[in-house]
Amino acid sequence: MDSIDISAVRADTPGCEHVIHLSNAGSSLPTSQTLEAQIDYLRLEATIGGYEAMAEAAPNLDNFYTASGALLNCSPHEVSFVSGASEAWWRAFLAVDLKPGDRALVGSTEFQSAAFGLMQARNRGVIVDIIPNTTTGQVDVSALESMLDGSVKLVGLTQIAMSNGLINPAAQVGAVVAQSNALYLLDACQAVGQMPVDVEDIKCDFLTATGRKWMRGPRGTGMLYVRDSIVGDLVDPVFVDGRSALWDSTDTYRPVSGSARFELDEANHSGKVGLGVAIDYALELDLGAIAHRVRSLAQQMRIQLETVPGVTVTDIGPDLCGIVTFTTDVLPATEVSAALRQRDINTSSPGASNSRWMFESMGVDAIVRASPHYYNTDEEVDVFVRVLTEVLRDAG
Numbered sequence: 001m002d003s004i005d006i007s008a009v010r011a012d013t014p015g016c017e018h019v020i021h022l023s024n025a026g027s028s029l030p031t032s033q034t035l036e037a038q039i040d041y042l043r044l045e046a047t048i049g050g051y052e053a054m055a056e057a058a059p060n061l062d063n064f065y066t067a068s069g070a071l072l073n074c075s076p077h078e079v080s081f082v083s084g085a086s087e088a089w090w091r092a093f094l095a096v097d098l099k100p101g102d103r104a105l106v107g108s109t110e111f112q113s114a115a116f117g118l119m120q121a122r123n124r125g126v127i128v129d130i131i132p133n134t135t136t137g138q139v140d141v142s143a144l145e146s147m148l149d150g151s152v153k154l155v156g157l158t159q160i161a162m163s164n165g166l167i168n169p170a171a172q173v174g175a176v177v178a179q180s181n182a183l184y185l186l187d188a189c190q191a192v193g194q195m196p197v198d199v200e201d202i203k204c205d206f207l208t209a210t211g212r213k214w215m216r217g218p219r220g221t222g223m224l225y226v227r228d229s230i231v232g233d234l235v236d237p238v239f240v241d242g243r244s245a246l247w248d249s250t251d252t253y254r255p256v257s258g259s260a261r262f263e264l265d266e267a268n269h270s271g272k273v274g275l276g277v278a279i280d281y282a283l284e285l286d287l288g289a290i291a292h293r294v295r296s297l298a299q300q301m302r303i304q305l306e307t308v309p310g311v312t313v314t315d316i317g318p319d320l321c322g323i324v325t326f327t328t329d330v331l332p333a334t335e336v337s338a339a340l341r342q343r344d345i346n347t348s349s350p351g352a353s354n355s356r357w358m359f360e361s362m363g364v365d366a367i368v369r370a371s372p373h374y375y376n377t378d379e380e381v382d383v384f385v386r387v388l389t390e391v392l393r394d395a396g
């Protein structure tokens, strides 16, 4: 595992000159390579026409699949390009044949989009149960094992909680679910791009992720992995067009094989090209090296935060990641983030509506989230903590 050349990656990241960006769990700064690839594609569309650009830049568009396959350790044709992790999740969820009386077991870390889908399913008579957690806050794999009877059709898990960085044992869950008839839907939105994520190790049937967060891709991009071997058991996609299906007789159509069945023809093509470039960039750096660097910056941040008067770090779990969360007894989270933003330091302040089951268990309404990526520096962490200390002192 090579270490990352920080000066080089910062030189590739124009935003570093303007802000201390500690909101990578929200939406990270892209590299100029990603940005230029998008602009080039848009320029090509404007110069020769949209359909013509699609044909001429086909290798750049196809690179999204090759790069995603390498990233997740799957076949390129098992990955679909979508607008974000929520669309990916909904497409996977709606593909599972959940009938009244069927059960879905999910973790308490589920993000709002998933929780809304599960509430809709409940209204249709599907039984949705939340898997208990262990004392560390992680999903209890033994409890899950004892809940997995023949009525369970789906197990849903969020690998990393956006609210407190909790890392769930995704592969242990996969090993248990693989012994049952249930399908395993993993929301890896906060993991992909932050650390190695391997669908074969995890044994998930679906995986959802977004482009703009740790992957450093464009906004409005995401990916859905669907294991080849389960496609025959799935319900046909709800949204279909000429890319996802073939009109093969007067009154029938047939979804195409492969990942295009979960895509529409009209899409963010420049974003697709850009996301492919962003994935290549991360692969070149090495996801193990990225994870190592992110964790070390985050740990340094936590240690310093513990010394700031009025701050309580709210991260949980035996194994911490690049999501650092805290509350203060001086200001509400949104005001802390706003004050930092005025000083060109970007954080975010997620609240209960984003992931209510988690926030209720934490007993807080909102947290400040600072999420360093590998391109951040030790000095930026120091400045962030110093400025935060001043903001809280001035407000107190």
Ligand SMILES: Cc1ncc(COP(=O)(O)O)c(C=O)c1O
Pocket (backbone or CB within 6 Å): 083, 084, 085, 086, 087, 111, 113, 158, 160, 161, 162, 187, 189, 190, 209, 210, 211, 222
């Ligand atoms: C854990 C998790 N899942 C899903 C999502 C939804 O991602 P998107 O906004 O790309 O739909 C988010 C976004 O914050 C998230 O943190």
